[in-house]
Amino acid sequence: MAERISDAEHAVMEVLWDESPLTAQDVTERVDPNRAWSAATVKTLLGRLLGKGAVQHEVDGRRYLYSPAVAREDYVAGESRKLIDRLFGGKLTPLVAHLAERDELSRQDIAEIEALLKALKQ
The missing domain is CATH 1.10.10.10 (Winged helix-like DNA-binding domain superfamily/Winged helix DNA-binding domain)
Incomplete structure (x- = not known):
């Protein structure tokens, strides 16, 4: 699409x-x-x-x-990539930093990100 x-x-x-x-x-x-x-x-x-x-x-x-004709997951992945490319030069870290600097990450968000990073490292 x-x-x-x-x-x-x-x-x-x-x-x-x-x-x-x-x-x-x-x-x-x-x-x-x-x-x-x-x-x-x-x-x-x-x-x-x-x-x-x-x-x-x-x-x-x-x-x-x-x-x-397109799976929700595939659509979300494509739109997410376009957003990161357009607004953050293709890098994810500035997006997370932007959210953190504006206090838009809850303790729950931070815990989930930490758990995700830990799982990715393994």
């Missing part, structure tokens, strides 16, 4: 990552109700996602069943 997906498209992807395959109506019913999207809006977003290769569909009678 080369093209970036928008925040709205991401909301549709989250629904499909949680459960699929789904019809457009199923997605409309499951997307965050605060968005108050119509079925037409969801169908437009699904069409965009199909065009970007993020979603695939199969024909089931007179309806389409949609499912993700």
